[in-house]
Amino acid sequence: MTAAAGSGEAVGREQFDELRRLAREATVGVRGLPGAEGARPRGWGSGFLVAPGWVLTCAHVLVHADGRRRGTGPGEELGIVHGDRIYRGRLAYHLAGPTAAAQARWTDGTEEPSVPSALAIRPDLALVGLLEEIPAQPCVWLTDRSGVPVGAAHLFGRQDGALPAAEHWNASCRLVGQEREQLLLDADARVPRGISGGPLVDLELGEVSGVVKARSDTGTTVLAVPVSALRALTPAHHLPGTPDLGPHPYDALMRLHDRWHADRQRAGQGTTRTWSDVQLKLPAAEGRKRTVLDRLRVLDLLAALPSPRPAVVGRITAETLGTPGRTFSPRLLTWRDGQGMLYAPDAARELRAFLHFALLIAAELDRTLRDTGDAEGTRHVEALRDWALWRSGELGPEDRKALGTAARALPSAVLVEFLPVPYDDGTPVFDWTISLGYGGGTWTPAVAGDDPWGLSFERAVWKVERHLLDALEDADGPGGTSTRLEVALPPERLGTAVHDWLAARGTPVGLGRAVVVRDAARRDSGADPWAAGRDADARHRWHDRWHRVTRARRLHTVRLSGEGSVLGLDALREQPAGAVPVLCLAIDSGPGSEAASTVLESGYAVAVWSVDGHPPGPCGKECDTFHTRVSDLLGRRAGQPPEAVTIRELPQKIMELRREARGGNAGAAWAGQVVLLYDDPGNPLPPSAPPRVEFPPS
Structure with a gap:
């Protein structure tokens, strides 16, 4: 490859020319x-387009030392x-912060500050909001890295002069130092007036890694502000009545930037080479495996997600890098x-970290969006996860397995299982386990009973309650x-009232979370020994x-018991979809037990019964x-059209009713009697271990 003049590195002439074109x-x-009053015929400085409708420049280009704006x-x-x-x-945001000494050394703004005074001004950045649309507006590519340029760089700006003499200017430069979060550069040519605010490429x-800040008296030493200094941008820097980026201006600006570049790379967007094409x-x-x-693509996907809290960004980044607490x-x-912290010399390691980071974000947002009803946010999270899992196909099997675990890092459910332990004498004793679930039938054991001969059901429940609080807190x-x-x-x-278990410091567990029961004998594996009593037709x-x-589209209740009789198998199987x-x-026992068995044999995955069910009879x-009340819950309200209640909402709605009853709403007290069977075959129970055959000691 032919080195570009002054580049100092093997950057091909074609790529150098394309980068120069894009920057200019x-x-x-x-x-x-x-024609405006007080307007001088000469320019004030430079800037560059960073997002649709937004120009980044230096604050001192637009703000005088005494605070007056230009x-x-x-x-x-x-x-x-x-x-x-x-x-x-219009000047919309400015982050100028000169010290008193620096202000004293400034003029009224007709000259650029000297190097000593400029060093004291941090971060000296400003955003101009355009009031007119620039047709086919371009944008630079802003670095996502926190560091500084590592090699050859180039300065760009508009030369100070009256139109049409205000021409583009550029020159090669090298990084020679860094002081107080500002970059010190040595240019290969004398830097003219008016370059302040231009991009450093x-x-x-x-990519653009800095904003040209000031030139020295000699004209070849240049100060620049790293792009990462823009992170200091907050709503407090906004000038009222000007274009506004909202409560998170830095985040909003970067989203606009990333979406613009992603859109430019899609088919049908013209024949001009983009920043990504050149890169x-x-x-x-x-x-590089991470292209x-x-x-x-990932920045485009991330731009569609809700704004994160900085503490969460730092935690997930540190976890990705294997440095918790950093x-x-x-x-x-x-x-x-x-x-932007995940770049690494090892190409395979870099791609793995990149995908791990995306999957940890998806898992985090699974938790924060859960039960919020934010369908659009959930869809964007799924798009991020699906892309990352698909992209992991280039990695080795072990890495793919590890990433699959990361994708499920936040449990969607805690599962308690009670499994009978068969003995010849027919004594009903049980094993118990607590597992964390990640959807799709993926369960990770958390704790299990250690009683070699099993326990009575009541004793097993007592043991579970002792361990359940820790498991729930870990999952939450x-x-x-x-x-x-x-x-x-x-x-x-x-019919067990599991929602009344005291697993939350004396408060019934059903007041703080959705609680459902499942049929322990219903599993989605034909080879499972506990599924032996359920044939393939039943699973179907x-x-x-x-x-x-x-x-x-509409749910409705089916009353199983009437005047001393219960609905039969054929009648249940003929019921409509909802x-x-x-x-x-x-x-x-008795007719109630027969009715529940009929419900299960008919394939129903969702059913409701009462904890305090009455004995056989009318x-x-x-x-x-x-x-x-149950019918009302499903949307059948007298004199009103049915509401769009879905099956997936039922567990949460019942929990909310229990909470209302606890708060004094007598009309919701009935929810304390409800046991909800909720058996999602898309998230089947884990295959059970083979039944134990030991016998209790004589």
Whole structure:
């Protein structure tokens, strides 16, 4: 490859020319509006387009030492020179922070500050919001790295002069030092007036890494501000009445920037080479598994996610790097900042960390978006996860397995299982386990019973309550949301009021989280010994009924018991898609047990019954009330159209009703009697271990 003049590195001439073209296209001049009172014929400085409608420059270009701003048109409008036109804009944000000594050394703004005074001004950045649209507006590519240029670099700006003499200028430079978060550069040519605010381009990486700040008296030494200093941008820097980026201006600006570049790379967007096209051809991109397009794609996906808290960004970045507890300077504020810390010499390790980071974000947002009803946010999270898992196909099997675990880092459920231990004498004793669930039938054991001969059901429940609080707290994590509790019970125990277990420091567990029961004998593996009593047809009915009820446009209840009789198997199987069986009989024996068994044999995945079910015999008024309340919950309200209640909402809605009853709402007290069977075949129980055959000692 032919080295570009002054580059000092093997950057091909074609790539150098393309980078220079891209930088010049996005570099603008900053000046007063023509004809405005007080406007000087010469420009004030330079700037560059960083997102649709936004120009980044230096604050001192637009703000005098005494705090006066330089806008000269109506409402302090100013001029942005692009091509051969001047567009109206307004200073919207400025981060100028000169010391008192530096202010004293400043003039009224007609001259640039000297190097000593400029060193005291931090971070000396400003954003201009355009009031007019620039047709086919370009944008530079801003680095996502926290560091400084590592090799050859180039300065760009608009020469100080009256139009049309204000011409583009550029020169090679080298990094020679860094002081107080500012870069010291040595240019190969004398730097003219008006370059302050222009971009500093890292030629090796093909990205803008700084903002030209000031020149020395000799004209070849240059100060620049790293792009990472823009992270200091907050709403406090906004000037009222000007274009606004909202409550998280830095995050919003970077989102606009990343989406613009992603859109430019899509098919049908023209024939001009983009920043990403050029970056792909640079020597720095050779041999890297994590490609320029990978970065572009993930930044586009991250730009669609909710704004993160900085503490979460730092925690996930440190976890990705294997350095828990690490702090970062400058501080990481956005997902973009975090992924910018993942560049590494080892190409395979870099790709693995890059994908691990994306999957940890997806897992984190699974927790924070859970039960919020944010369908769009959830869809964007799934898109990020699906892309990262697909992209991991280039890694080895062990890395793919590890990333699959990372994708499920935050449990979606805690599962308690009670499994009978068979003995010849028929004594009903049980094993118990607690597992963390990650969806799709993936369960990780957390704790299990250690009683070699099993326990009575009551004793097993007592043991579970002792361990359940720790498991739930681990699953809930720091996000503030509560993980669902699922309890797999033998059919004869499916009426257990698990929501009343005291697993939360004396408070019933069902008041703080959704609680459901599952049939411990219903598993989705034909080879599972506990599934032996459920044939393939029964499993098919289970899947079919779940599919139908979760897609039903309207739900309705099916009353299983009437005047001393219960609904039969054929009648249950003929019910429409949105049917939810409801039972007011006690299900531990007699007709109630038969009705519950019929529900399971018919394939129903969702059913409701009462903890305080009545013994065999006719129903009373309390039964009518119970059935009416459940029917209301599913959307059948007298005189009103049915609400769009879905099966997936039921566990949470019942928990909310229990909480209302605890708060004094007598109309919600019935929810304390509800046991919800909720058996999702898409998230089957783990295959059980073979039954033990030991016998108790004689």
